[in-house]
Amino acid sequence: MGLFDLFKKHSELEQMYDLDLIEDTSDRIYYKKLAIATCVNLIARTISQSEFRIKKKGIVQHDEFYYKMNVKPNRNQSASEFWETFVYKLIHDNEVLIVKTDTDDLLIADNFYRNEYAMMDDVFKDVTVKNYTFRRSFIASDVIYLEYSNDNLSRLVNSLYTDYGELFGRMLEFQKHNNQIRATVDTENVNPKDPEKQSKMQNFIDNMYQAIKNKAFAIVPQQKGFTYNEQSDRASSSVEEINKITNGFLDHVARALGIPPALVRGEMADVEKSTRNYMTFCIDPLLKKVKDEFSGKFIEKKDYMNGERLDIRRVSYRDLFDLASAVDKLVSSSVFTGNEVREAAGHERSDDELLDRHIITKNYTELEKLLEGGES
Known part of the structure; x- marks a missing residue:
């Protein structure tokens, strides 16, 4: 009698096999989803605190674009909710599509079909937002479309989880057996x-x-x-080995996204260095993708050539007062003006003319004047 004949003859055995399979993998899938959600939600919360603005000749334009990007992109979402959804889809699904409605609302598509062309704009069809599917098609020049990377994160995580899932399952069964x-x-x-x-x-x-x-x-x-x-076997046991496996899987997912593992584990040792690396190697490259795509869609070429820019002011991990000494040195050494420092810190330029001048403190002078007995 073959294996499949046995299942056909004993239907209750087939049902038992399916239930055991589902029950056996449910706990392991939970840890996989937890690792992905921990990393992706961290990035989403960070970027949702950014301020998106267009500058003309260094002056921030508080116009319709500013309102849509920072207050209310559409009638059902706030800006923070919109950007959290945007980042989650971009990283988790490897792509995200934003379409503009007839009422100028910006909507993030849940599903869509993309026709790619070499010499023409790509066409997006069957765009679905929640329970509504647009009948019309959208061309690439009329939408915001970004891809996160060449490899789908879910495929990468699933491949990594094949090994970790088996190891984690065996450790979990071992701990259950010891404590039964x-x-x-x-x-x-x-x-x-x-x-x-x-x-x-x-x-x-x-x-x-x-x-x-x-x-x-x-x-x-x-x-x-x-x-x-x-x-029962009363041998003492702990879940330390299981925690090592789950943390190892979390560390690999974090590294794949450019997040220092110590940051997602909540370690406080050298947290400033971890945060700096997180902003440099994870957040800034992602914001660069967003900036390039939005600049090409919201700023005309001629305006861009005339100095109009899209500026994204991301959340700072350092307090402004922590930068006071560095700002003083930059300005007092005449390397930067006050307004240049304000822009570098993410603030708007001031109308005060003094902040556009290069100044130097009295004790800064040239070596030749010191040798000539000049004032220092």
Whole structure:
């Protein structure tokens, strides 16, 4: 008899096999989703705090674009919700599409089909947002479309999880086995043909089991002809090995996204260095992708050539007062003007003319003047 014949003949065995498979993998899938959600949500929360603005000759334009990007992109989402969804789809799905409606709302597509062309604009069809599917098609020049990387993150994580999932499953089963309560019950003078006595005995065993399972201290009354013998292995065990496996998987996902593993694990040692690397190698490259795509769609070529720029002011991990000494040196050494420093710090230029002048403190002078006995 073949294996498939056995399943056909015993349908209950086939059903048991499917249920065991589902139950066995559910816990492992949870940890995979947790690792992805931890990393992606961290990036989404960081970018959602950015400020998107267009500058003309260094002056921020508080126009319709500024309102849509930073306040209300559409009637159902705030800007922070919009950008969190944007980043999650970009990283998790490897691509994201934003379309503009007739009412100038910006919507993030849940599903779409893309026709790619070499010499013409790509065409996006069957664009679906929530439960609504657009009947018309959109061309590439009329939408915002970004791809995160060449490799799909889900495919990468699934490949990595093939090995980690098997290892994690075996460790989980081992820990369950070590901590399992196993016991035998010996009964005497119980007539197997007497259903009433069997029922009473079974109820007693069930209540005893629940007491042992749910209570820290369980008292079991002794019964004549009834003996309870616990066979469990009381060897001490811990979940430290399981935590090492889950943290190892989380570390690999974090590295794939450019996040320092110490940051997602919440380690406080040298947190400033980890945060700096996170902003430099994860957030800034992602914002560069966004900036390039939005600049090409919202700024005309002639305006761009005349100095109009899209500026993204990301959240800073350092307090402004921490930069006070460095700002003083930059300005007092005459290397930068006050307005140049303000722009570098993410603030708007001031109308004060003094902030456009190069100044130098009295103790800065040339070496030749010092040798000539000049004032220092």
